[in-house]
Amino acid sequence: MVPFKSLIQLDKASNTPIFVQLSNQLGQFIRTGLLTPGQRLPGTRQLAELLDLNRQTVVAAYDEGLAQGLLESRTGSGTYVATHFPEIRPQRLDIEARDPAIGMPSAEHSPGNQPGYPFDSLDFLVRPVLTQSVGLHLDDGFPDVRLAPxxxxxxxxxxxxxxxxxxxxxxxxxxxxxxxxxxxxxxxxxxxxxxxxxxxxxxxxxxxxxxxxxxxxxxxxxxxxxxxxxxxxxxxxxxxxxxxxxxxxxxxxxxxxxxxxxxxxxxxxxxxxxxxxxxxxxxxxxxxxxxxxxxxxxxxxxxxxxxxxxxxxxxxxxxxxxxxxxxxxxxxxxxxxxxxxxxxxxxxxxxxxxxxxxxxxxxxxxxxxxxxxxxxxxxxxxxxxxxxxxDLKRHFRKALRTYHARRDRFCELLTTELSDTIHFTKPDGGMAVWASFDPAIDMDALAQRAASKGLFLSSGVGHNPPGQRLNGTRLGFASSTEEELEKSVIVLKSVI
Missing domain, CATH: 3.40.640.10 (Type I PLP-dependent aspartate aminotransferase-like (Major domain))
Structure with missing residues (x-):
């Protein structure tokens, strides 16, 4: 006997109708081999009493299964799993991998997380996704979206x-x-x-x-x-x-x-x-x-x-x-x-x-x-x-003047406040400064300390060629106002 009462889990608070939930779960039992081709299902009154449902809910679930070709009705005999399904060997459930609430595999072993077929996962494609920081930031060299037309x-x-x-x-x-x-x-x-x-x-x-x-x-x-x-x-x-x-x-x-x-x-x-x-x-x-x-x-x-x-x-x-x-x-x-x-x-x-x-x-x-x-x-x-x-050319001219002033102010701040630990060449253009830090500074730890004080900057580790440690990173200035750059340098100096 299939333990329908313990296997079927219905959520009455869900937006999905109960009869659809019941039909979906019966369909899942069929596809995984828990219900076999030609197997007789409980009568609608019997299953309704077992699950504490209105009989018409079970009737609607069975009708849904019939419409999808999962079930078949035999006059005077009842409702059965469709006989045209191939025989499916039920999967053995690992007790340790089972979710105690519903007796099914837990999420980490679910096909929603891992496919049943192999594929190559390429290490060189693993790369952090850069997003625009909303706090203080010395980013990779992003534009200031506040200037966009x-x-x-x-x-x-x-x-x-x-x-x-x-x-x-x-x-x-x-x-x-x-x-x-x-x-x-x-x-x-x-x-x-x-x-x-x-x-x-x-x-x-x-x-x-x-x-x-x-x-x-x-x-x-x-x-x-x-x-x-x-x-x-x-x-x-x-x-x-x-x-x-x-x-x-x-x-x-x-x-x-x-x-x-x-x-x-x-x-x-x-x-x-x-x-x-x-x-x-x-x-x-x-x-x-x-x-x-x-x-x-x-x-x-x-x-x-x-x-x-x-x-x-x-x-x-x-x-x-x-x-x-x-x-x-x-x-x-x-x-x-x-x-x-x-x-x-x-x-x-x-x-x-x-x-x-x-x-x-x-x-x-x-x-x-x-x-x-x-x-x-x-x-x-x-x-x-x-x-x-x-309009776009006017935006370019406006942004150019703004970024030029921000570059000059940022380089001035780096020179006056951090010249003993950061070395750089004032860039002729672009939106970031390439900064080389004192070799004694741990860039990963520095980036973490800065983040704890509300300043985002990259550790620069991703720029290191194989076998080399540049101990440098890009410090973007274009997306911050001069006041924000001043605050950012104060934080950077404090964590150094």
Missing amino acids: MEELSRAYRSYFRWGNPQQHFGYGDTKGHLLLREQLSIHLNETRGLQTTPNNILITRGSIMGLHLVSQVLLRPGDIVVTGETNWAGAGMNIRKTGATLLTVPVDQHGMNVDALTVLCKNQRVRMVFVTPHHHYPTTVTLRADRRVQLLQLAEQYGFAILEDDYDYDFHYLSRPILPLASADRQGMVVYVGSLTKSVAPAFRIGYVVAPTALIDELARLRRIIDRQGDPMLEFSIGQLLKTG
């Missing part, structure tokens, strides 16, 4: 609902991204970065990380060699390694990636791609020197490797005009240029872009289609409108 964006969103044919702009769109944004972005990139693009050279993505993923998937195969700086952005490295490619590194000094070391590597091995952040190297913020830029492009042409250029913070440079990207001097189609508006406006605006020859853009769009049919047409249209009206 919210009113202008709201107007642009409203205009989307009044624009064009509703059937057109509320249906499926172009996988490459909204045409208005690609047109305006092409103009913006050509004017500010010296590129020579058309809308067909641009693919809109959900942030630069999606662009890096798509490019890596299209260009790389298992065993391909990819070269990055010895210190590098973890997100890029994770995408490269996920393809099965081999990741090699070359040193990075005060002038950026050591291209001479790359030259030696190219003479001995077939390099498929080089990933670089030349404007401000991540994480150290140094700029790739002009002669090395020329040499890198020449190497790409000579050895036939692709350059994946991530220009994550081009819009924020504080000394005259920023250095033009590698892509602006590319005459042989060797550079794939990736950028984002996430750092320029706000992280929630998942607008990134890939700039490349049209043949590659077409292939990236085909791959993107099977991952994410399209982006957010309303957001893409709205950002396109802000570019067209000049």
Whole structure:
């Protein structure tokens, strides 16, 4: 006999009707083999008395089982488990793994937590998820969302609902991204970065990380060699390694990636791609020197490797005009240029872009289609409108002035208050300072002590190359006001 009274657990306070709960549990008993094909169920009156229910509740549960094909009714005989079910051997329940309340496996042994089949869990994909801190913070180099042009964006969103044919702009769109944004972005990139693009050279993505993923998937195969700086952005490295490619590194000094070391590597091995952040190297913020830029492009042409250029913070440079990207001097189609508006406006605006020859853009769009049919047409249209009206450019100019002042004040504070324990070079641009701490300081412990006093900062451990201890971290200044930066330095000094 099946102990229905002890196995069936009904919650009368639940929003799920009792008859549905009863039907679901009977179905679970059938699927796990506790009830076998052709087994007779108790009569509705008998089960109702056993469970202290109204008989009509049990009738409704049985009717639900009949409708789902789990049960079958035999005239004059009763209700039975459907005979078409295969024989299922009941699972043996480990007494120690059983939840005493309902006699079923506890949560940690539940299929809701662990599947019944194996899969590879890749250690290199384990990485803390960064979120915007609401208290004092010296983050990775985030923008100040309080400066974002919210009113202008709201107007642009409203205009989307009044624009064009509703059937057109509320249906499926172009996988490459909204045409208005690609047109305006092409103009913006050509004017500010010296590129020579058309809308067909641009693919809109959900942030630069999606662009890096798509490019890596299209260009790389298992065993391909990819070269990055010895210190590098973890997100890029994770995408490269996920393809099965081999990741090699070359040193990075005060002038950026050591291209001479790359030259030696190219003479001995077939390099498929080089990933670089030349404007401000991540994480150290140094700029790739002009002669090395020329040499890198020449190497790409000579050895036939692709350059994946991530220009994550081009819009924020504080000394005259920023250095033009590698892509602006590319005459042989060797550079794939990736950028984002996430750092320029706000992280929630998942607008990134890939700039490349049209043949590659077409292939990236085909791959993107099977991952994410399209982006957010309303957001893409709205950002396109802000570019067209000049609102976004005005935001860039305002943010540039603000971040410039915050950089100067933050570097002044680090110099006057912490010069004996922190060493840094004032960055020419970007939104963070690369700070090297006294070797005697335990960075993990420092980050924990700071958090206990209401200040978030990264321990920087994730920036350490294998076998090395840099004892440094990025201290973001852009997302904090000057007053908040002053408070943050006071806390940092106290925990040091």
